Amino acid sequence: MLSDCWWLMVALTNISNAELESDYALINRLRNALDTGSLLTVLRHEWSYLANSKTKLCSCEVERVHPRRNQGFVIEYLMGFEGPAGSSMQRVFGQVPRHNPRDVFDETIVSLQSRKRRQLSKKYATNHVALIPALGLILRFPGFDEKIDGLRLLRDPNWIVTNLSGGTKPFPDHFARSELLAHRLGKRSVVRLLSDTQEGEAPNAVIVKLYKRHSQRSANVAALMRTLSDSNFGGQNNIRLPEIIHEFPMLPATVMENLSGTPLSELCDRDVASGMALAGRALGTLHDSQIETNEWFGPDDEVALLCERVGLAAEVMPECAPLLYKALGNSQRLIENCRSFEATLIHRDFHEKQILVDGKRAALIDLDTSCMGDPAQDIGNFLAHLKFRELQTSSDVSSQTDAFLDGYRDVRRLPAQARVQAHTKSTLLRMACIYAFSSKWHHLLPRLIDHD
Incomplete structure (x- = not known):
C-alpha cells in the first residue's frame, strides 16, 4: 500500500531503497505508538516521569494524529494519571520523528533549555520531555515547544x-x-x-x-x-x-x-437554536465583508488535503483502504464540479468552537486559516461537524442545522446546494480519516463516509 500513500512518496525513479526502508520503518513506529495496550506496558516501565513524580499511569487514548511531512508525526494522547495530588486526565504529545529519535530528542532538550526560550530547567527536564527508546517515541506535555x-x-x-x-x-x-x-x-x-x-x-x-x-x-x-x-x-x-x-x-x-461568552458547543439546550442562528449570521457576515486577502484555497487544495489524509489512514490501517479510496474518488468527482463560484473571504476552519455567544451577541474567533475561497466550504465544514456531533451523541441536529442556515440567509443568499453538499461530504471524509486514529471514535469511520 505504500505506493498509494502519495504524500510519503516522491517519483519512484528518484527514491532510493534506503528511503523506502525508512518510510516503512516510520509507519511501523507510528503503528506501535498507536497501539495503546502495548504502549501502556512500555510507558509504565520506561517513562521516568512516572517514577520521579510518584505517579501511576492508569489509561491512555489516542485522540489525533498530525502528519508532519518530512519530520514524521505528532500524536495527541489523552492520559489518565493518579498521583499525590489525586486523579487527572492530561493531554500528552507523542512525536514519531522521521530521523533518529535520540538525535531529535537531544536537539529538542538543548533548544528548550536555551537562554532565549527558557522553557525547560536542567533539573526537571525529563519530567516534561522524555525519550522512550523501545518505541522511538518522544513524549512531552503541552506548553513545551522549541x-x-x-x-x-x-x-x-x-x-x-x-x-x-x-x-x-x-x-x-x-x-x-x-x-x-x-x-x-x-x-x-x-x-x-x-x-x-x-x-x-x-x-x-x-x-x-x-x-x-x-x-x-x-x-x-x-x-x-x-x-x-x-x-x-x-x-x-x-x-x-x-x-x-x-x-x-x-x-x-x-x-x-x-x-466573555460561551462556546457554541457548550450552550445549554434552551440557547442552542438562537446560538446556531448567531453562528449563521456570523459566517454570512464574514462572507459578505468584501475584504480580500492574497491567500487562496480552491478545489485543487481541497483534493490535495483529502489525498494526504486518506493516504495516511489507508497506509496505517490497510483494512480501511478500500472504503477510504472509494470515498476519495466520490469526493474528487463532487469537488471537480465546484470550480465555478464567486470567491469571498472564508474562515476555512468554521465549527462550533469558533463562536462565542454572549446573550444576543456573538464573537467570531480564530481567523488563522482565513483566505479567499468558496463560501460553500465553510458551510459544508460546519454542517459536517454538526453531523459528527449527531453521531457522537445519537441526537437529532436537524433543528440546529435549520437555525444555522436561517441565520446565514438573514445576511446573504446561500451558495448552490450541490456545492454545499460536496464540501460537506469532503469534510466528513477528512474527519473520518482524522478520527480513524481516535481510540474513542474510530468506530464512526464507516458512518461518516456513508453519510448522505
Missing part, C-alpha cells in the same frame, strides 16, 4: 508586561498567573494571562496567541482582523471580533482582549 519562543510566558507571565504599551484597551500592569488554553505542537498556542483580584471580583485578563518562530501568520491575521474591524464588521448583526491590544512581531505573538 519552535514557539513565547511559551516562556507559562513560567514567567510578567515577561511580556514591560512591552505592553500603546494598545487600544486597558490591561493590567501585573499578571498573577497564566493558563495554557490550546497548543498545536510546532505551530501555535494560546495563553491566557490573569491579574490578581480581590475576593468576588473577576480577574482582568488578556489572551496571547503565540506562533512558531519566523512565522508571518501572526502579522497577517492581525492585519486582517484590523481591516475587518475598521470596516465595522458585524455591527448591524450583533457580531464582533476580539480587539487587538498589541502585536509582537519578533516573537511572533498577538495580544487580544479576553472575550
